[in-house]
Amino acid sequence: MEDKIIKQISLFAENKPGRLANIASNFRKAGINIRAFTIAEAGDFGIIRMVVDRPDIAHNVLHDAGFTVSETSVLGIEMEDVPGGLGKIADVLGEKNINIDYAYAFVTKTEKALLILRVNNIEVAINVLQGSGIKLIDMADIQQI
Amino acid sequence: MLEYWNPLMERMPVEELEKMQERKLKNLVNYVYQHSEFYKKRFDDAGVRPEEIQTLDDLKKLPFTYKGDLRDTYPTGMFCVPNEQLVRFHVSSGTTGKPTVVGYTKSDIDGWTTSLARAMTSIGVGRGDIIQVGYGYGLFTGGLGAHYGAEEIGATVLPASSGNTERQIELMQDLNSSIIACTPSYFLFMNEVADKANISIEKDTNLRVGIFGAEPWSEEMRARIEQATGIKAYDIYGTSELSGPLFTECQFQDGIHIWADQFLIEVIDPETGEQLKEGERGELVITTLFKEALPLIRYRIGDITVINKQPCRCGRTHPRIMRVLGRADDMLIIRGINVFPGQIESVLMNIPEVGEHFMIVVDRVNELDVMKVQIEMTDEAFSDKVNDIIILEKKVSSALKSVLNITVKVELVESGTIPRSMGKAKRVTDNRKL
Numbered sequence: 001m002e003d004k005i006i007k008q009i010s011l012f013a014e015n016k017p018g019r020l021a022n023i024a025s026n027f028r029k030a031g032i033n034i035r036a037f038t039i040a041e042a043g044d045f046g047i048i049r050m051v052v053d054r055p056d057i058a059h060n061v062l063h064d065a066g067f068t069v070s071e072t073s074v075l076g077i078e079m080e081d082v083p084g085g086l087g088k089i090a091d092v093l094g095e096k097n098i099n100i101d102y103a104y105a106f107v108t109k110t111e112k113a114l115l116i117l118r119v120n121n122i123e124v125a126i127n128v129l130q131g132s133g134i135k136l137i138d139m140a141d142i143q144q145i
Numbered sequence: 146m147l148e149y150w151n152p153l154m155e156r157m158p159v160e161e162l163e164k165m166q167e168r169k170l171k172n173l174v175n176y177v178y179q180h181s182e183f184y185k186k187r188f189d190d191a192g193v194r195p196e197e198i199q200t201l202d203d204l205k206k207l208p209f210t211y212k213g214d215l216r217d218t219y220p221t222g223m224f225c226v227p228n229e230q231l232v233r234f235h236v237s238s239g240t241t242g243k244p245t246v247v248g249y250t251k252s253d254i255d256g257w258t259t260s261l262a263r264a265m266t267s268i269g270v271g272r273g274d275i276i277q278v279g280y281g282y283g284l285f286t287g288g289l290g291a292h293y294g295a296e297e298i299g300a301t302v303l304p305a306s307s308g309n310t311e312r313q314i315e316l317m318q319d320l321n322s323s324i325i326a327c328t329p330s331y332f333l334f335m336n337e338v339a340d341k342a343n344i345s346i347e348k349d350t351n352l353r354v355g356i357f358g359a360e361p362w363s364e365e366m367r368a369r370i371e372q373a374t375g376i377k378a379y380d381i382y383g384t385s386e387l388s389g390p391l392f393t394e395c396q397f398q399d400g401i402h403i404w405a406d407q408f409l410i411e412v413i414d415p416e417t418g419e420q421l422k423e424g425e426r427g428e429l430v431i432t433t434l435f436k437e438a439l440p441l442i443r444y445r446i447g448d449i450t451v452i453n454k455q456p457c458r459c460g461r462t463h464p465r466i467m468r469v470l471g472r473a474d475d476m477l478i479i480r481g482i483n484v485f486p487g488q489i490e491s492v493l494m495n496i497p498e499v500g501e502h503f504m505i506v507v508d509r510v511n512e513l514d515v516m517k518v519q520i521e522m523t524d525e526a527f528s529d530k531v532n533d534i535i536i537l538e539k540k541v542s543s544a545l546k547s548v549l550n551i552t553v554k555v556e557l558v559e560s561g562t563i564p565r566s567m568g569k570a571k572r573v574t575d576n577r578k579l
């Protein structure tokens with residue numbers, strides 16, 4: 001089950017110019033690829049969330065650059081890029097009373113949609129999603145994308 | 146074991162001490178009346194003759210002296226000796242106005258040094274200790290003051306001054322510094338720099354005592370420093386007009402000992418100028434009993450405190466003052482309410498998620514004062530959920546409101562972005578004056 005958990009990099013950033021450029025240049029120097037990316041914005045500050053190919057190195061690079069950064073366990077779900085895909089996932093989780101803290105999605109080169117989810121009970125979520133035939137991806141898949 | 150620099154003086158019965166003060170006060174009043182045009186005029190204007198001052202109770206007949214008097218008579222208009230008797234000048238930074246100049250005779254330097262020798266001995270510092278002085282050397286009194294006191298007690302001084310922090314830490318390790326003397330905010334910065342280099346002050350250095358002052362700091366900050374670095378942190382108090390840093394707490398950390406043979410203290414109601422009784426909270430007023438070049442009579446230093454005349458557990462009979470959380474100069478008036486940065490520090494340091502660095506920003510928006518407190522996000526407090534951060538901001542804001550009675554906007558900023566200080570920390574940005 002462990003291998004289905006994806007390590008997401010989250011970092012605290014003030015809402016001011018140049019912050020994103022700083023992160024990008026640190027990643028470029030370290031040769032880290034961003035696979036998925038989102039910003040949750042809340043007025044003066046934001047939380048930047050990223051799925052990258054080498055999360056442990058990314059974490060160290062950002063930490064050494066002075067960022068407040070954490071690794072968060074999230075799920076990656078591969079969806080057919082067709083109507084109704086998201087509804088099924090939400091139904092399955094809702095039935096088991098699992099709450100989605102946040103979610104973001106992107107489309108891969110293979111034309112599949114990839115959904116990143118943070119839930120309040122990741123172990124149960126993995127079981128019910130896999131039990132319903134939904135495909136979870138792992139860190140190895142992330143590196144392939 | 147308890148140690149004293151001058152056991153006879155420090156443990157002298159209170160009645161004898163007061164007799165000594167009375168004698169010195171009478172001499173002082175005659176001395177300033179004869180040697181200073183400024184004091185002669187001040188006494189004459191108040192209708193007081195030197196011979197009217199016979200007992201300590203007569204002190205209240207004397208007029209006050211203010212910081213403004215030193216500015217008005219800049220540079221040396223209040224001095225009681227000709228310049229050739231001076232061995233040193235110190236000059237205040239003048240951040241809150243015109244600078245003030247203090248002159249010292251040889252005997253003034255000796256008196257200042259004695260005060261610090263007693264203070265350092267009272268916290269168990271002495272021969273065999275290596276004292277790293279991280280206060281600035283120069284026009285500021287901190288560096289040279291601590292330096293002279295430390296040499297007097299036979300300790301070894303490492304005159305590092307402030308700044309060059311990596312080197313400070315390297316020297317601290319190489320020369321086994323056991324004592325650090327600097328501003329509390331600079332020590333926190335040193336600890337941060339050491340941390341980044343994977344050096345633990347607690348495990349990798351010999352440091353056991355910190356002598357921290359030159360800026361107000363709270364009991365809560367003391368707890369943080371002691372916990373983070375494993376040293377004992379002592380408060381040192383003084384001001385350049387009185388010489389420089391002068392007094393500390395003793396090992397019991399229960400109030401700052403003021404040497405009664407050198408200084409006469411009272412607490413007054415700042416509005417009416419009336420003397421208050423022991424134990425009542427008011428403005429501290431200090432009269433110097435040993436200074437030759439620039440004696441001060443009933444000087445309104447501007448600190449709010451309480452006097453405790455009970456003999457201390459350490460055996461010293463000299464009066465103590467309670468920890469001072471801020472000088473009148475530092476006080477902010479926000480929509481008519483008085484706020485000391487020290488109060489804000491107390492509140493923040495009680496909240497575990499909040500780091501040691503903060504900045505108070507005051508603006509005027511639509512004719513209304515608005516206060517904002519910036520704190521840094523820490524690795525421990527960061528959770529990846531927006532809501533957790535908003536909850537933390539609200540928690541800090543409501544803790545501040547319950548103490549200050551005003552609404553404070555709390556803003557979390559990235560760690561390391563609030564300016565670090567190597568001297569006196571700048572904790573307030575007041576944009577209203579612009």
